Amino acid sequence: MDAVADLRLLLQSGTSVIAVDTREEQRCLSIVRAASTGTPVWTWSAATGLGCEGSQPLYGTVDPDQMLSNLTAISGSWTAVLLDPGPVLGDPASLRALKELGQRSQAGQSVLLVGHRLTIPTDLEGVVHRWLLGPPSVPELDAMIQRASARLGQQNVAIDLDDQERIRLARSLLGLTLVEAERQVMQAGLRNGRLDDADIAAALAGKAELLNADGILEIVDEPSLRLAELGGLDHLKQWLGHRVAAGLDRAVDPPRGVLLAGVPGCGKSALAHAIAAEWSIPLVLLDPGRIYSKYIGESEQRFEAALTTVEAMAPAVLWIDEIEKGFTTGGEDGGVSSRVLGTFLRWLQDHAPGVFVVATANDVTRLPAELTRKGRFDELF
Secondary structure, three states: OOOOHHHHHHHHHHEEEEEEOOOHHHHHHHOOOOOOOOOOEEEEOOOOOEOOOOOOOOOOOHHHHHHHHHHHOOOOOOEEEEOOHHHHHHHHHHHHHHHHHHHHOOOOEEEEEEOOOOEEEEEOHHHHHHHOOOOOOOOHHHHHHHHHHHHHHHHOOEEEEEEEHHHHHHHOOOOOHHHHHHHHHHHHHHHOOOOEEEEHHHHHHHHHHHHHHOOEEEEEOOOOOOOHHOOOOOHHHHHHHHHHOOOOOOOOOOOOEEEEOOOOOOOOOHHHHHHHHOOOEEEEOOOOHHHOOOOOOOOHHHHHHHHHHHHHHOOEEEEEOHHHHHOOOOOOOOOHHHHHHHHHHHHHHOOOOOEEEEEEEEEEOOOOOHHHHHHEEEEEE
């Protein structure tokens, strides 16, 4: 189900308060407008107040209490989007008013809390429905490329992309926000006055830099060996050969990943490169040692964001190097490592087809038992 259809279902089912944790504010607003199907959409921010599209903001509604009072007085169906709702969530009176608004479950009236790294107060538990806005899809990116191409054409940039090349360019931008992807396309066209298939490689390189901003994910862009060029490892090669031939996107029992254990220098990293090369798909390196942050709750958020990004890039090989350094249990970190491990275990079990995980370990005895049991990975070699 696409984002518009998913949100429309939430709105039509009478979900009163919806939290959307996203950096893509404008894209989220576009999706809300498309999903509201004719219902008036009101927006609020602490800078401009509460206003409906095409009209001036209501006087005095910069104040959260006044905004919520005006909102509850509006009859009929409406959708309200509160941008960066920190002032609302941080004020006890406003928080209570929002809770009462959510509890009354008025059909056709919904409030969306939209911001980056939202912290929902415990008082709203059971009232707020969290909705995940995933990264842009290939159709969204394709539409953006067509818009960007029109703008570039007005600046005398030559556009030389057929339909297939444009889709390949869109796929190369998977995992980026719409704004980041558009910036990559505009820079590629303006760099040499031409937008063509040669810019696909440049888009991948630009994406690698953006993904590596926090050091968790990195697209590995190095010459890769083929499986046939690696010596030994006959059983592993045979096992991989069947799955390479079938492909990552097969309908029944798609391959999900392997755990490779062995001493340093035995070829684990070379195998990660070779698997990606056999499938001709990106190799994305996740450094588990860089997941952890000193701020409470940020480690889990950064890890979940990284996994969401990898899923958006599918098909891809996710290479987790020295996995024992990042996924453990116990310790004196307030349970952060256990929560990160729990997130990873759920993702391994439930992630969509298209991401093949290659995890390497120098010392498999340091890994928790729940990570190595059957079902997390297809096989352990």
